[in-house]
Amino acid sequence: MSTQTNSSLKKIRVGILGFGTVGQGTWKHLQENAHFWPKILGVELIPSRASVRSLDKERPVEISKDQLTTDSASIVDDPNIDLVCELMGGVEEAKLLTLRAFAQGKSVVTANKALICEHGEELFRAAEEAGVGYGFEASVAGGIPIIKVLRESLVSNEFPLIYGILNGTSNYILTRMEKEGASFEEVLGDARQLGYVEADEALDLDGVDAAHKAVILAYLAHGIWVNLSEVTVEGIRRISNEDLQAAENLSCRIKLIGVIRRNFTNDHVAVAVHPALIPIEETIARTDGVHNGVCLNGSVVGTVVLTGRGAGQDPTASSVISDLVDVVKGVNGISSLPKLVHVSPEQCQPATPDEIEGRFYLRLAVDDRPGQLAKVAECLADRGISLATVSQTPHEKDKPASLILTTHQTNEHSIAQALAQLKELPGVVDDPVLFRMFDPNGMS
Amino acid sequence: MSTQTNSSLKKIRVGILGFGTVGQGTWKHLQENAHFWPKILGVELIPSRASVRSLDKERPVEISKDQLTTDSASIVDDPNIDLVCELMGGVEEAKLLTLRAFAQGKSVVTANKALICEHGEELFRAAEEAGVGYGFEASVAGGIPIIKVLRESLVSNEFPLIYGILNGTSNYILTRMEKEGASFEEVLGDARQLGYVEADEALDLDGVDAAHKAVILAYLAHGIWVNLSEVTVEGIRRISNEDLQAAENLSCRIKLIGVIRRNFTNDHVAVAVHPALIPIEETIARTDGVHNGVCLNGSVVGTVVLTGRGAGQDPTASSVISDLVDVVKGVNGISSLPKLVHVSPEQCQPATPDEIEGRFYLRLAVDDRPGQLAKVAECLADRGISLATVSQTPHEKDKPASLILTTHQTNEHSIAQALAQLKELPGVVDDPVLFRMFDPNGMS
Numbered sequence: 001m002s003t004q005t006n007s008s009l010k011k012i013r014v015g016i017l018g019f020g021t022v023g024q025g026t027w028k029h030l031q032e033n034a035h036f037w038p039k040i041l042g043v044e045l046i047p048s049r050a051s052v053r054s055l056d057k058e059r060p061v062e063i064s065k066d067q068l069t070t071d072s073a074s075i076v077d078d079p080n081i082d083l084v085c086e087l088m089g090g091v092e093e094a095k096l097l098t099l100r101a102f103a104q105g106k107s108v109v110t111a112n113k114a115l116i117c118e119h120g121e122e123l124f125r126a127a128e129e130a131g132v133g134y135g136f137e138a139s140v141a142g143g144i145p146i147i148k149v150l151r152e153s154l155v156s157n158e159f160p161l162i163y164g165i166l167n168g169t170s171n172y173i174l175t176r177m178e179k180e181g182a183s184f185e186e187v188l189g190d191a192r193q194l195g196y197v198e199a200d201e202a203l204d205l206d207g208v209d210a211a212h213k214a215v216i217l218a219y220l221a222h223g224i225w226v227n228l229s230e231v232t233v234e235g236i237r238r239i240s241n242e243d244l245q246a247a248e249n250l251s252c253r254i255k256l257i258g259v260i261r262r263n264f265t266n267d268h269v270a271v272a273v274h275p276a277l278i279p280i281e282e283t284i285a286r287t288d289g290v291h292n293g294v295c296l297n298g299s300v301v302g303t304v305v306l307t308g309r310g311a312g313q314d315p316t317a318s319s320v321i322s323d324l325v326d327v328v329k330g331v332n333g334i335s336s337l338p339k340l341v342h343v344s345p346e347q348c349q350p351a352t353p354d355e356i357e358g359r360f361y362l363r364l365a366v367d368d369r370p371g372q373l374a375k376v377a378e379c380l381a382d383r384g385i386s387l388a389t390v391s392q393t394p395h396e397k398d399k400p401a402s403l404i405l406t407t408h409q410t411n412e413h414s415i416a417q418a419l420a421q422l423k424e425l426p427g428v429v430d431d432p433v434l435f436r437m438f439d440p441n442g443m444s
Numbered sequence: 445m446s447t448q449t450n451s452s453l454k455k456i457r458v459g460i461l462g463f464g465t466v467g468q469g470t471w472k473h474l475q476e477n478a479h480f481w482p483k484i485l486g487v488e489l490i491p492s493r494a495s496v497r498s499l500d501k502e503r504p505v506e507i508s509k510d511q512l513t514t515d516s517a518s519i520v521d522d523p524n525i526d527l528v529c530e531l532m533g534g535v536e537e538a539k540l541l542t543l544r545a546f547a548q549g550k551s552v553v554t555a556n557k558a559l560i561c562e563h564g565e566e567l568f569r570a571a572e573e574a575g576v577g578y579g580f581e582a583s584v585a586g587g588i589p590i591i592k593v594l595r596e597s598l599v600s601n602e603f604p605l606i607y608g609i610l611n612g613t614s615n616y617i618l619t620r621m622e623k624e625g626a627s628f629e630e631v632l633g634d635a636r637q638l639g640y641v642e643a644d645e646a647l648d649l650d651g652v653d654a655a656h657k658a659v660i661l662a663y664l665a666h667g668i669w670v671n672l673s674e675v676t677v678e679g680i681r682r683i684s685n686e687d688l689q690a691a692e693n694l695s696c697r698i699k700l701i702g703v704i705r706r707n708f709t710n711d712h713v714a715v716a717v718h719p720a721l722i723p724i725e726e727t728i729a730r731t732d733g734v735h736n737g738v739c740l741n742g743s744v745v746g747t748v749v750l751t752g753r754g755a756g757q758d759p760t761a762s763s764v765i766s767d768l769v770d771v772v773k774g775v776n777g778i779s780s781l782p783k784l785v786h787v788s789p790e791q792c793q794p795a796t797p798d799e800i801e802g803r804f805y806l807r808l809a810v811d812d813r814p815g816q817l818a819k820v821a822e823c824l825a826d827r828g829i830s831l832a833t834v835s836q837t838p839h840e841k842d843k844p845a846s847l848i849l850t851t852h853q854t855n856e857h858s859i860a861q862a863l864a865q866l867k868e869l870p871g872v873v874d875d876p877v878l879f880r881m882f883d884p885n886g887m888s
Contacts, residue, residue, distance in 0.1 A: 029600050029744055143745035145597030153589030156473050156765040283727055300473055301587035301762035304752035318745035321600040
């Protein structure tokens with residue numbers, strides 16, 4: 001080991017479970033800042049061991065063979081390891097190792113959104129009972145410090161609306177489709193080559209990763225754990241270049257957003273992830289590429305927007321290390337992560353679809369025959385839905401025409417019913433495409 | 445007093461020095477969240493006393509006469525007061541009262557940027573020696589939690605560049621001038637009526653308030669106190685509607701920005717506040733009205749941008765209360781504000797003008813005679829400055845013509861010399877107007 005240690009200072013040794021991109025980034029930046037930790041913490045903070053799948057793989061970071069192991073539990077159990085970074089991903093093994101660390105009085109820092117989304121309630125309780133810290137800044141929006149801002153900086157606020165871009169991969173794909181007119185499949189191929197897409201592609205493309213993060217934000221803002229099955233989750237696969245162009249004609253951009261709304265009259269909370277048309281003047285609409293952006297609408301502060309890199313080795317390591325520093329302050333008796341619960345669970349309930357209002361964008365592939373638009377409009381009118389704009393793109397010979405509609409205010413229940421009926425309408429060729437029209441002022 | 449207190453919980457009583465907009469906002473939101481503090485802090489947090497100039501003035505907040513005093517020191521000295529919020533503004537009295545509170549072991553939370561800019565070094569040392577907290581989140585960018593993000597969330601980062609809009613009043617004026625074509629004087633009149641302009645108008649209009657904040661950010665990022673006399677400070681008074689239009693033609697917007705650059709090869713730090721042309725695609729260029737926005741370029745995290753309301757009762761109270769909560773965690777043994785110093789002072793030195801490179805925008809009022817442009821270009825060429833764009837607006841009869849130039853890369857020293865010479869050039873009618881062309885990628 002080349003790390004120089006000053007023997008007069010207390011040493012806090014960090015064990016890293018999972019030595020992929022983020023694990024190696026955390027190791028590297030802990031080493032590079034070694035001179036800095038004694039100044040702000042009064043202790044040394046030393047990356048000491050890491051668990052890997054293969055001991056023999058070449059790695060660009062400075063680590064010796066005897067610091068590596070394939071046995072994650074041996075790191076957790078090592079009496080010389082004071083803190084654990086769980087950066088291995090996956091749910092079941094990560095959960096067992098996290099609880100095992102807590103049981104030994106060791107604080108844990110994680111970037112694992114799936115784990116927290118599924119088992120956060122149990123894990124936070126276990127951490128509290130064990131009197132240890134559990135940091136998860138890196139689990140939402142990569143390098144953007146949204147967790148700390150939400151639960152510390154904006155502590156006097158309630159949040160009628162939080163929304164934002166929570167998945168960099170899908171935003172990268174949408175941005176390139178929009179700017180270059182490239183097809184979904186083409187950009188997806190590039191994203192795979194760049195290593196941007198998770199092995200389980202549904203996480204990125206079908207909105208699941210963003211939904212994990214939205215559930216975590218909903219918990220921090222409202223103190224309730226919304227079950228993933230209660231979250232509307234739609235991905236980006238049905239967004240076409242035609243939709244992106246139609247959105248532009250409506251002075252909007254289509255983004256995959258997580259949305260957490262709370263109605264303070266009945267304390268119902270709605271959590272959703274779906275593509276939405278966002279007015280071009282909103283910062284979130286112009287947050288492009290792999291960047292994430294979160295807009296917090298606070299009852300005291302008003303609107304605060306944070307943007308930055310939502311994933312990647314360095315931004316995520318930045319968040320992991322900020323949690324490590326907070327946890328070390330706790331171990332060292334200076335500080336600790338704050339208590340979590342913003343309101344007690346019994347106050348909030350998930351919202352039902354008829355409560356969730358908004359405007360919608362519909363694209364229908366229709367046979368180009370007389371009276372088709374009238375039938376569609378009638379079907380919507382039957383559910384009390386009126387149209388705001390209508391445009392029919394010129395169709396090519398022997399292909400269906402594209403009918404693009406936007407509605408006035410209605411609700412999720414009515415539009416879902418109308419959609420089911422539209423699917424069955426003679427002359428409607430394919431499943432209709434439905435996106436939300438996001439109104440940033442609709443809740444305030 | 446109508447505030448219900450639960451006698452089984454420890455009570456932390458807050459005294460507020462200065463009961464203006466922010467003081468009353470803090471009082472109100474502490475009261476409104478009274479049910480919440482025991483949940484996250486395990487103690488009650490009670491606004492108890494406030495000092496005012498006039499006891500008899502009508503105030504919209506719920507406060508009894510016996511909680512008010514005209515004697516701020518009596519609040520500081522009151523053994524029943526545990527924490528002090530210094531929200532009175534001004535420098536000398538505020539400093540004395542802050543030190544007086546520290547001497548009695550009381551933590552202080554402030555929104556006073558002028559005080560911290562001028563006496564931060566002494567005050568932070570005094571707080572550390574007294575073992576108390578000194579919170580100042582509200583001193584920079586109102587409700588935007590820039591202080592906490594900079595020193596806690598991004599703790600593993602160094603910052604080659606931080607820039608942003610730090611004064612809402614000047615941004616409000618520029619935005620209305622740009623959007624409506626209204627004159628500076630006209631919008632300034634409105635801003636005065638709306639109560640947006642400080643009694644000392646130089647603070648807002650001449651960049652002094654933004655400079656106070658830039659000095660604080662430079663300290664947090666680099667650990668040095670830059671003297672205000674070493675900061676380039678220019679305000680918005682010379683920005684004309686013509687400049688705003690010319691900037692738009694260059695795909696830019698003119699904003700009054702604070703800029704803190706550090707050159708990591710020689711550890712020189714440059715702090716400046718001045719109008720700058722910012723490319724329209726930057727979030728800061730599109731941060732309008734009374735909003736503030738700060739762009740942090742971190743060595744690990746990359747670019748993080750925060751926007752939000754930069755002043756006003758509620759946003760500022762949101763920041764004051766987040767500090768109060770952090771301080772109470774300290775009093776209660778849970779946590780405290782972090783140590784401050786990011787690097788040791790001897791490492792950093794202020795940059796000299798010849799080190800500060802960039803491109804510039806020049807507007808000259810010139811007599812419309814042959815060879816005028818050639819003379820101007822020659823004068824710039826003598827200093828090694830070449831031109832990127834030139835445009836001459838059609839002049840009205842008997843009025844000078846407007847010559848608008850942008851330069852290629854040069855430095856502050858050369859442009860200052862050229863400017864002095866241009867002023868003396870025959871045919872140049874008025875003092876030339878000089879703005880920076882901000883290049884967000886120039887440092888990374």
